[in-house]
Amino acid sequence: MKKVFIEGPxxxxxxxxxxxxxxxxxxxxxxNIFLGQVRADVIDDKKVAAIExxxxxxxxxxxxxxxxxxxxxxFDLICMHIYHSIGTIKSGEVCFFVFVSSKRRKEVYAATEWIVNAVKDRTPIFGKELFEDNSHQWKVNS
Incomplete structure (x- = not known):
């Protein structure tokens, strides 16, 4: 199995x-590349500073x-890589990287979307939103 988890962004x-x-x-x-980045969402008037x-x-x-x-x-793929951060990732930093390669563009578009959704739906990766006021809550994927 390939190394998937990266400490930090x-x-x-x-x-x-x-x-x-x-x-x-x-x-x-x-x-085709998908990059997931931590957003500085505002939830209940509190701004997300990072996700752990x-x-x-x-x-x-x-x-x-x-x-x-x-x-x-x-999918008819030649290469496919998934990387996900662990640890504290600040808003604006990249936490999820999917890289898909194929002979044709049609395959990479469909594969990338399927892979990203499968990782989000099926993988036990948990994010705790850390707010600027030092409070926190578990993130709900959307």
Missing amino acids: VSSDFIAQSIAKHQIKTSIGAH YTCYEALANEKLHEIREEAFEK
Whole structure:
């Protein structure tokens, strides 16, 4: 199984290096990238300063492996990578990175949406919203 969880935010350097590594794979005709970023939502007049992500890593890795296998069965993909942050991620920072490659663009669009939704729906990754006033609450995915 591939390493999925990254301590801290997903850096722009990490994203750029991921893209650069795929330039030698000349059978690829299309890439699609999804970046999930922490929003500074205002909830009950309190602004989100960060989200603290935790997970049950063994089960999360198992679910992510299942999602990966299903994605390769459903879509004609050449490469597919999922990365998710754990720890405290400030608003404005990237916490979720999905990178999909295929021969054709149609496949990468459909696959990316399916993968993002499957990760959000099926993976035990939990986010605690940390507000500017030092209060917190568990995040509900939407």
